[in-house]
Amino acid sequence: MRKIIEQSNKNLTESLAYQLELNTIPVGISxxxxxxxxxxxxxxxxxxxxxxxxxxxxxxxxxxxxxxxxxxxxxxxxxxxxxxxxxxxxxxxxxxxxxxxxxxxxxxxxxxxxxxxxxxxxxxxxxxxxxxxxxxxxxSRHIHMSEEDARQFQVHDREKVHVVSQTKRGVIFSDVKIRVSADYRLEFHIDTDEANAAGLTNQDRVWILK
Structure with missing residues (x-):
């Protein structure tokens, strides 16, 4: 029984981690x-x-x-x-x-x-x-995403959202423009000043706050 519970907890943790990643966006520093x-x-x-x-x-x-x-x-x-x-x-x-x-x-x-x-x-x-x-x-800070990504995040092209980073120097980025195209891959683009201020590195994950 103990092994069953431990396996169940492990499966739940992995499922939650997967769901969390589905709802986050990788960072790309320009x-x-x-x-x-x-x-x-x-x-x-x-x-x-x-x-x-x-x-x-x-x-x-x-x-x-x-x-x-x-x-x-x-x-x-x-x-x-x-x-x-x-x-x-x-x-x-x-x-x-x-x-x-x-x-x-x-x-x-x-x-x-x-x-x-x-x-x-x-x-x-x-x-x-x-x-x-x-x-x-x-x-300008912005998010590249495909049409499928836009449906998942329930946003549309040129919409502006807030983006939340949860680093040790957590920041809420305002006026982040959504840019949707079939040619885009999901990524939040900021420059080096913004990344350093928030303590972000490439491929860190952030969240949309509408």
């Missing part, structure tokens, strides 16, 4: 990085240059390239900033607030691709450099 257009890759690395894959990222089809660049602002520079591929229609630089202070720029908090009125920045590669009148942002 360090500073650059997305480049094809014409800007040509300027920075040479005509016809193709980015090489360093490692695949969690979102399908996305990768960290072996190549990196320097970014520069009025007060300073940051070297070895990773390029993320594949190439995009528009070049974009994503930094944290700490990075922005170091560079001497004031980028707005924006969704990826929303660059109107964003901060100017210079990008320097081995073959040339480009100056963007606008292009540097601090990325």
């Amino acid at each position: 360090a500073r990085h650059v997305h480049l257009s094809l014409d800007h890759i040509d300027i920075l690395f040479g005509k016809g240059y193709q980015l090489r894959i360093h490692k695949e990222l969690s979102q399908p089809g996305q990768f960290a390239a072996k190549e990196s660049v320097m970014i520069a602002g009025p007060k300073g520079t940051i070297d070895k900033v990773r390029i993320l591929g594949p190439a995009r229609c528009t070049t974009q630089v994503e930094v944290s607030l700490t990075d922005a202070h170091r560079l001497g720029i004031s980028p707005p908090i924006r969704d990826s691709g929303d660059l109107a009125g964003s901060s100017p920045i210079t990008i320097i590669g081995p073959k040339g450099s480009i100056y963007l009148k606008e292009g540097a942002i601090i990325a």
